[in-house]
Amino acid sequence: MDSSLTVTFGGHPEPDLELDCRGMLCPQPVIELGRRHTEVPVGAVVAVVVEDVAARTDVPAWCRMRGQEYLGEDTAPDGVPRYRVRRLT
Amino acid sequence: MAHAHLDAAAGAPLHPAAREVLDAALARGYADPRALHGLGRDARLLLDNAREAVADALAVRRDEVWFTGPLDAVQRGLLGLAEARLHRGARLVVPSVEHAHVRHAARWWADRHGGQVHEVGVDSWGRAYDGDLVESAIGGDVAAVACQLANHEVGTIQPAGQVELPDGVPLFVDGSASLGMIDLPETGWSAAAGHATSWGGPGSVGVLVVRRGTRWSNPFPGDPEPQDFGGALPDVAGSLAAAAALQATLAERAEVDGRRRRLVDRIREVAAALPDTEVVGDPVERLPHLVTFSCLYLSGEALVRELDRAGFGVASGSACTASTLEPSHVLAAMGALTHGNVRISLGRDVTEQQVEALLAVLPEIVGRLRSEVGL
Structure with a gap:
């Protein structure tokens, strides 16, 4: 797949960093988020793309526990759920 | 130090009071309590003793208590109420945090009758609101509402005693994780299920309570009325051990x-x-x-x-x-x-x-x- 494609879904701005966690099982996607969200500046948006249904609960829970802002869920071009987070700290 | 078992909710050693009773009852209570011969009468006496003890402990009537398996108690408790009200509709209302046994039973029955299961959400402590359950039961097509006494995974007590359902909709109370520690509400419910594991009894024994005057129809093949162990050969010794464990647990x-x-x-x-x-x-x-x-x-x-x-x-x-x-x-x-x-x-x-x-x-x-x- 061409990862340079820039498309806007559901009117949301594209994330500044997209973590491709396809095929990963919990808690690996949240570990990726915990490790790599600091790669973007405060105020920027990180997205996690993952099929594993636990992420639907665990990404918002991570935001609550780590003081970040959960923006919501949309879908990647291939239909895989994508969870968007704004870095606040 | 010896291994510490800190998973008692999933299975615990028999209460010592139950162990003594179990040994004695196994020696005397193996016959079919429905049989007319002497050993059958012995078994019948033991089973009736167990029923009386459980009824006293749960503050219900003797003729409202049946012994069965723990999963069967949940299924017959909820679905028996629903089956008797099928003429009104096949919609069931359950909090989203009910045990899988309740959720699976509800879905199976609703699917079978072309109905649906309405799941009521919970707050961040895992508690459903009685007002939400009541509101979801409005509409005339609800066959039954379920509410657990307390949640089996996080422990939160649910408002099972405060649900005042409209229009004669019956409430099923799942006490499988709680009985022995939390009492059934005095009123406001039609059927309840318990699992002897939660009070130190044998893990294979469940208790089904159907209040007198409740409309209940067997959702499974067999006799239309509730029966011990769904009509199979009753586990008399296990039932008596469960009763002894419940009495001992309440006492301490x-x-x-x-x-x-x-x-x-x-x-x-x-x-x-x-x-x-x-x-x-x-x-x-x-x-x-x-x-x-x-x-x-x-x-x-x-x-x-x-x-x-x-x-x-x-x-x-x-x-x-x-x-x-x-x-x-x-x-x-x-x-x-x-x-x-x-x-x-x-x-x-x-x-x-x-x-x-x-x-x-x-x-x-x-x-x-x-x-x-x-x-």
Whole structure:
């Protein structure tokens, strides 16, 4: 797949960093988020793309526990759920 | 130190009072209590004694109590109410955090009758609101509403005693995780289920209570009325042991549950102080013996394995430990972290030393597993 494609879904701005966690099982996607969200500046948006249904609960829970802002869920071009987070700290 | 079993909610040793009764009852109560011969009459007497003891302990009438398997008690309790009201519709209302036995039974029955299951959401402590249950029961097509006494995974007490349903809609109360520790409401419900494990009885025995005057129809093949063990050969000895365990558990409840409550408070305190760890469920209005917490970035499987290695048997609601890739529906419904989950439940004989030994190793295990994932 061409990862340079820039498309806007559901009117949301594209994330500044997209973590491709396809095929990963919990808690690996949240570990990726915990490790790599600091790669973007405060105020920027990180997205996690993952099929594993636990992420639907665990990404918002991570935001609550780590003081970040959960923006919501949309879908990647291939239909895989994508969870968007704004870095606040 | 010997291995500490801190998963009592999933199975506990028989209460010593039940063990004595079980041995005696096995020697005398093996015949079919429906048989007309002498040994049958002996068995019948024992089963009726058990029924009377359980009825007294649960503050219900003797003719409202049936012994059966624990899963069967849930299924017949909920679906028997629903079946009797099928002429009104096939919609069932259940809180989203009910035990899988309730949710699966509801879905199976609703699918079979072209109905649907309406799941009522919960707050962040896992509690459903009685007002939401009542509102969902309006509409004339609801066959039954279910509400557990307390949640089996996080311990939060539910408002089963406050649900005033409209239009004669019957309430089924699932006490499978709670009876022996929490009493059934005096009124306001039509059927209830209990599991002897929650009061130190045999794990194979359940209790079905159907209130007098309730419309109940057998949802399964067989006699239209409730029967012990669904009409199969009754487990007389197991039923009597369950009754003895329930009596003994209620007699010692203030002391045992007071102690367990204090030990759970202590575990909650230490777990809450762990970095990136969330203790879930109501801190006060809860089962006395159970506590659940989730550790960010960790797998429940690794936590269970490492605690086992250190000598502590605990449970987890995380997906990777549940032979399914679905995370705990209870944790998900609450919006709680579903990975890194540990559920600790204390038996009646738990000691302070066991709990303190667990709390001495827990921070080190969490810290080590975190460092392994680089966080």
